[in-house]
Amino acid sequence: MSIFKDHIDRMSAYKPPLDGRDPKQHLLLDFNERTLPVGEAVRKALVDFINDGRLQMYPSYGDIVERIAGYARVPAEQVMITNGSDQGIELIFRSACREGDEAIIPGPSFAMYSQCARIENMVIHEPAYSREKGFPLADVMATISEKTRVITIANPNNPSGTLVSREEIITLAKAAPQAVILVDECYFEYASLTVADLVGLYPNIVITRTFSKTWGIPSLRLGYIIAARENIDALLNVRGPYDVNQLAIVAIRAALDNLDSVQEYVEEVMQVSKPLLECFLDKRNVVYWPSGGNFVWAFFANPEVVERGLQEAGILVRPKVDHQGNLGLRITLGNKAQTERLVAELEKCV
Ligand SMILES: Cc1ncc(COP(=O)(O)O)c(C=O)c1O
Structure with missing residues (x-):
């Protein structure tokens, strides 16, 4: 027992899986971050x-x-x-x-x-x-x-x-x-x-x-x-x-x-990258939730295989379980080139 309140002792820490993330080695599509460095x-x-x-x-x-x-x-x-x-x-x-x-x-x-x-x-x-x-x-x-x-x-x-x-x-x-x-x-x-x-x-x-x-x-x-x-x-x-x-x-x-650089990025993500990924998911009959953000929560038939396949190709995504216990992958959208690379890798493991 710590010296602090009982209920604080009983909690567990909020620990996002940050270890080993390296933008030089990985395409980071796991934390909904901007995928390009600042201007x-x-x-x-x-x-x-x-x-x-x-x-x-x-x-x-x-x-x-x-x-x-x-x-x-x-x-x-x-x-x-x-x-x-x-x-x-x-x-x-x-x-x-x-x-x-x-x-x-x-x-x-x-x-x-x-x-x-x-x-x-x-x-x-x-x-x-x-x-x-x-x-x-x-x-x-x-x-x-x-x-x-x-x-x-x-x-x-x-x-x-x-x-x-x-x-x-x-x-x-x-x-x-x-x-x-x-x-x-x-x-x-x-x-x-x-x-x-x-x-x-x-x-x-x-x-x-x-x-x-x-x-x-x-x-x-x-x-x-x-x-x-x-x-x-x-x-x-x-x-x-x-x-x-x-x-x-x-x-x-x-x-x-320099607002332009932010606006251009948002436009590319939402108007180019998002339709690109959604089009692939539709084509492959992969269920995903309609998203208003720079990420898509997709439910592949073989989520572990897809996550591992992407990881081996240097792409990180985030597993997230829904209320029924189904494992989905939350995939952050990057720019067009990054999304094309993502889709090409998905083609191999879906
Ligand atoms: C819905 C939501 N709110 C807040 C945050 C945290 O943002 P910040 O980095 O400003 O603390 C996140 C980060 O993933 C988020 O998804």
């Missing part, structure tokens, strides 16, 4: 910052919140930066929930939500997504009680790629005014679907976003929260003053000055 402007800004001899100073963020708010098209007072969206999610659970409160976490979904709910010793309900019907709205509605404090909606969901409509989110925001409707827009740039314009109208909607996926800097850890001003003010009371590191800010300033 020259971002690289140069980082190198210049280091060469400038400023690493010994504590971070200071200048007008980065205003810059991000401008990009997100919301007022700056509705935005705060976080150490990745993981920190945003953690701050929301920590600030909203007490022991015994209930969290509704439709699943399967991103592991961080249940991790945070367990840290707060909450009761977790997990209605199931379905490939045919998508988000389990009716089940979530039926699960809401006066103890519900958080309902999580990854939009689109990871690993399923399922999109949730604005109407469904509004229905939940109205049905559970005492609960945070945590809308995780981690893959916002791919899905182009947001409820950022609704946070003033429905103050229980709190959005997390990240610069990890589309923008290519998961290593630097930068995310942001969009919420009503009073919620941002409260969460700022909890976040530390230096939780976001300065290199992340330097990188994102440069990236925001």
